Amino acid sequence: MNLSSAAAIIAATMKIIAYSKALYSSWLYYSADRILFDAGEGASSILGNKTFAIKRIFLSHGHADHIAGLFPLVNIRNNAMGDKEKELTVYYPKGNYLISELISFIGRTNRRLNYELEWIPLEPGDRVELLSGQMPRYVETFPTVHTHNEISLGYSIVEVRHRLRPELDGASQGEIIKLVKSKGKAAVSETYHQRLFTYGGDSVAIKPAYIAGTEILCHDTTFLDANDRKEYKHATLAEAIDTARIAGVKKELICFHISSRYKAKVREILKASGHYDGLDFKVTLVPPGRIFVID
Numbered sequence: 001m002n003l004s005s006a007a008a009i010i011a012a013t014m015k016i017i018a019y020s021k022a023l024y025s026s027w028l029y030y031s032a033d034r035i036l037f038d039a040g041e042g043a044s045s046i047l048g049n050k051t052f053a054i055k056r057i058f059l060s061h062g063h064a065d066h067i068a069g070l071f072p073l074v075n076i077r078n079n080a081m082g083d084k085e086k087e088l089t090v091y092y093p094k095g096n097y098l099i100s101e102l103i104s105f106i107g108r109t110n111r112r113l114n115y116e117l118e119w120i121p122l123e124p125g126d127r128v129e130l131l132s133g134q135m136p137r138y139v140e141t142f143p144t145v146h147t148h149n150e151i152s153l154g155y156s157i158v159e160v161r162h163r164l165r166p167e168l169d170g171a172s173q174g175e176i177i178k179l180v181k182s183k184g185k186a187a188v189s190e191t192y193h194q195r196l197f198t199y200g201g202d203s204v205a206i207k208p209a210y211i212a213g214t215e216i217l218c219h220d221t222t223f224l225d226a227n228d229r230k231e232y233k234h235a236t237l238a239e240a241i242d243t244a245r246i247a248g249v250k251k252e253l254i255c256f257h258i259s260s261r262y263k264a265k266v267r268e269i270l271k272a273s274g275h276y277d278g279l280d281f282k283v284t285l286v287p288p289g290r291i292f293v294i295d
Contacts, residue, residue, distance in 0.1 A: 016294040018286055019046060020257045022202070022222055025065050028256070029054070030197060033130050033137065033157060036073075037199040037218075043069035044076045046291060051076055052083050056128070057090045058139065060201025061152035062098025074106055078113050087116040091128060091139075093151040094121035122153060136160045137196075142210035144203035147233070154200040156214060162189045202257040204232065205239040208247035217244050221255035221285070224262050237285075244281060254294070255285040263288050 020026040025040030029047060034055040036043065041064075044051045051073060059067060070090070078084060092099045103119050110117075122128070124143040131137040137159045146152040168176065168188055179187050195214035200206045202220040211217060222234035229236060235243075237255060244253040276283045286292045 016254075017047065017050075018218075018254070018256065018292045018294070019043070019290070020286055021065075021289040022257050022259050023065055024260075024289075025069065026202065026257055027066070027069060028199060028218060030157070030199075035139075035157075037155065038066040038201065039068075039070040039073055040065050041068040044073040049081075051080070052086060054088065055086075056130075056139075057088070058153075058155045058199070059090065059092040059096075059099060060144065060154065060199070060203075061093065061146050061150055062096045062102070063146070063150075066201070067099060067102055070102060071106055071109075074110055074113075074117060077115065078110065084114040087118070089118045089120060091120050091122050093153045094123050096151045098150070124153065130157070135162075142206075144200055144206060146201065146203050152201060152203060154198065154203065154206060154210070156195045156198040156211060159194050159196055160191055161194050162191055164188060165190050202234055205235045205243050206247075208243055211243075211247045211249075213248050213250065215250045216252045216254065217247065217249045218254040218256050219243060220257045222257050222259050224258065224265075224285075228259070228261065241276065241279070241283065245279065249281045252282045252284060255283065258286065258288045260288045 015031040016028060017031070018028040019040070019042070025042050026038055027040045027043040028037045029035070029050065030037065031053070034053050036054045036057045038060055039057055057070070074088070077086070077088065122141050124141055126141045128139040129136070130139060137157060140156050140158055141153045142156065144152045144154045165188060176188050195211065197216045197218070198211045198214040199218045200220060202222065206219065219240040220235040221237050221240045223229045223236045226236040226238060234257070240253060240255055284294070
């Protein structure tokens with residue numbers, strides 16, 4: 001596998017590099033904020049020098065196909081040709097015992113790191129600041145359901161924006177300027193929180209209220225055919241689309257973690273991407289076992 005073989009599509013102004021082969025490895029790199037969501041096996045090998053660009057890693061849960069790449073990633077940042085002093089922070093669901101075991105193992109086997117490695121547990125509703133200033137950004141957490149005996153989380157990148165107050169809709173430019181001069185900018189504008197990107201790991205259907213209005217949703221779509229699911233785990237294509245529709249996804253649904261049983265249907269999967277009638281957003285299916293790039 002190499003990046004030159006990755007399929008590319010145009011969507012928004014960011015770059016996403018994603019790889020998922022259910023039960024084997026899943027991870028997604030969101031370059032705009034230098035975030036790695038999950039860290040399945042092979043993440044550092046495929047990302048190469050981009051491994052050194054990662055500032056934060058957000059883990060959804062502790063299954064091996066989502067965390068097995070963390071050990072080599074931590075190690076390679078300490079030994080390869082890159083900035084070996086750049087700090088790295090790993091966020092994970094508080095109380096997840098599998099991740100706690102991995103933290104202990106990495107600590108015992110990497111006692112001489114050249115950089116600061118910090119582990120921060122998170123709970124549903126927590127926020128992690130990404131960027132301050134005029135248009136701050138942060139990551140918010142929400143609960144997901146992967147298995148009933150393991151804590152798991154989803155993550156949304158949120159930007160704080162400004163807009164004209166609704167009661168001033170239709171007001172002339174002169175009226176707005178007059179208000180600003182007499183009462184200040186706060187009299188004409190309000191802030192709102194816009195979800196830019198949401199990652200749900202490989203959970204069952206996410207509750208739409210947790211991700212309402214997100215621009216781009218990356219949702220588990222393990223089963224393209226609902227008849228193939230034998231128990232209530234993971235999500236189906238129909239559930240992912242329905243969740244995105246109810247949540248009011250604005251731009252795109254990225255269908256992730258597709259079962260390898262559908263690998264033979266790769267051409268049909270790619271051909272189907274974006275061609276679902278009656279939806280206000282694009283649907284992109286990430287083929288199992290392929291590096292997939294979204295520019």
